[in-house]
Amino acid sequence: MEILSSHSAPCYPIVNSRKSVSDRRKPKFDHGYVRSELWPLNNHNHNHNHNSSGFYLNGHNRTFKSTPIRALKADEGVIDAKEVLEDMTKRRGSIPKVLIPGLPDDSRGEISAPISSGSWEWKPKFNIHYERSGSKKNGAPQVLFLPGFGVGSFHYEKQLKDLGQDYGVWAIDFLGQGMSLAREDPTRQQQQDGDQGDDPFWGFGDETEPWADNLVYSIDLWxxxxxxxxxxxxxxxxxxxxxSLGGYVALYFAACNPHLVKGVTLLNATPFWGFFPNPTRNPRLSEMFPSAGTFPLPLRVRKIIEFVWEKIRDPRSIREILKQVYADHSTNIDKVFSRILEITEHPAALASFASIMLAPQGKLSFGEALSRCKAQDVPICLMYGKEDPWVRPVWGLQVKKKLPEAPYYQISPAGHCPHDEVPEVVNYLLRGWIKNLESQGFVALPLVDDESGRFDVAKDLEYVRDGKKRSVRVQFYGSETSIWSRLTSYFNTQFQDVKIKFM
Known part of the structure; x- marks a missing residue:
């Protein structure tokens, strides 16, 4: 395997058009969204009566009125989800229920996609660990999952087993985390008086090994x-x-490599990362800080980091953190807990943690990466657990404000890791979103069916897990733009083109 250089891959310049992926997916409408609205309308026998306040769909003895997302027009740019939901409930009665598939259960004879592990050498002394399921046969879309801080590819086992039945599914461990830790100590001790050294932790020697020169576990590296x-x-x-962290990395990667991306889904993505200034963006300010996460790490830093590390790696602390981020405490977290604990016992774990904490911020901020993705026309889908104590829904709604056409799904009850807590719901929404893009918008977005004239839809998604019925409420926010204004504009344009040809 070719050994690649250690410098960061360059971000590509912003252009106004994308290549084959964009040409295939997006002929006329924003992210295929208008087509996703047209599809259900064309498959229902409704009469449409437009008026100044919206439009009505009359059929099957029901009447639906279009409602814009009013709060998107507010100065703060934040949707008052509770107010919208309460208003919608008053006008429309009970929340509709949708039965969705559960996860495949091997114990009940249901076949799940087999998972295989792989190892890829990217840099010397580093093997990148990844998990995969499904295949590339028949042109199946490929889906890559990026983990949050402190976990790894094992956190996506429920996606690998389920979505691998339809797609090629991959999950990767970031360098310095999970099972992608260094195989050797990145530093060495100067031997004195026959002392061979018995330090259980790597990375705090006197000199850096050549293969670890300029190595920093940063968001740019990932x-x-x-x-x-x-x-x-x-x-x-x-x-x-x-x-979480994986969401930031996914957005950052897409901003720099739009030609490699068909779409980005953010699951409670953290909107910031790193405490110290980036030397490229702020060279003078960065010089004020003695360490930038490179090896060998200063001994004075080690004393502080080691104290924090011992507190964090305590099994009681790990349990408490998991209890915070999972809204449903009935979720079985034993496997996640044991895997996190296993990682903390690796001799490279402490130095990796120290490098991550001291690493500079990325060359692109979250907001800048978002703007680049918007300029490059990269499709983005937002899925946020409402009860997340860290990345609260307001952060996702701020992204929604900047990307009005991006579908936003707020899931409740769900915390910081909805893919592990309510995988049935996340998998259902992911399948639907991918189908929407792959069909160029002719398959409706999830939850947008006979209510395609509305953009503040709420539904209770029901599924069966361990023989018991469960229910999760999903609030969907689509575009604030009226479908009829879009359709009118489109057909007026087509009519003008025809008129010009006959003049």
Whole structure:
């Protein structure tokens, strides 16, 4: 395997058009969204009566009125989800219920997609660990999942087993995390008086090994890692999904490599990362900080980091953190807990944690990456657990404000890791979103069926897990633009074109 250089992959300049992926997916309408609205309308026998306040769909003895997302027009740019939901409930009665599939249960004879593990050498002394399921046969879309901080590909087992039945599914461990930790100590001790050293932790020696020169576990390194993994292992454009830190990396990667991306899904994506200034963006300010996460790490830093590390790696602390981020405490977190605990016992774990904490911020902020993706016309879907104590829904709604056409799904009850807590719901929404893009908008977005004239839809999604029926409420926010104004504009344009031809 070719060993790649350690410098960051360059971000590509912003252009106004995308290549084959965009040409195939988006002929006329924003992200295929108008077509997703047209599809259900064309499959229902409704009469449409337009008036100044919206439009009505009359049929099957029901009447639906279009409601814009009023709060999107507010100065703060934040949707008052509670107010919209209460208003909608008063006008329309009970929340509709939708039965969705549960996860495949091997114990009940249901076949799930088999998962295989892989290892890919990207840099010397580093093997990138990844999990995969499904295949590339019959042109199946490829989906890559990026984990949050402190976990790894194992956090997406429920997606690998389920979505692998339809797609090629991949999950990767970031360098310095999960099972992608260094195989050797990145530093060495100067031997004195026959002392061979018995330090259980790597990374705090006197000199840096040549292969670890300028190594920093930063967000720039991770987006570069993802880019090369897709180019050399997956070898085709992908749908990329990221939770928490993984969401930031997914957005950052898409901003720098739009030609490798078919769509981005953010699962409670953290909108910031790193405490210290980036030397490229703020060279003078960055010089004020003695360490930038490179090896060997200063001993004075080690004393502080080691104290924090011992507190964090305590099994009681890990349990408490997991209890915070999962809204439903009945969720079985034993496997996640044991895997996190296992990672903390690796001799490279402490130095990796220290490097991550001292690493500079990315060359692109979350907002800048978002703007680049918008300019590059990268489709983005937002899925946020409402009860997340860390990345609250307001952050997702701020993204929604900047990308009015992006579908936004707020899931409740669900916390910081909805893919693990309510995987049935996340998998259902992901399947629907991918089908919408793959069909160029002719398959409706999830939850947008006979209510396609509305853009503030709420539904209770019901599924069966362990023989018991469960229910999760999903609030969907689509575009604030009226479908009829879009359709009128489109057909007026087509009519003008025809008129010009006959003049």
């Amino acid at each position: 987006q570069e890692q993802v880019a090369y993994f897709i180019q050399e292992v997956i070898k085709e454009p992908i749908y990329i999904v990221g939770n």
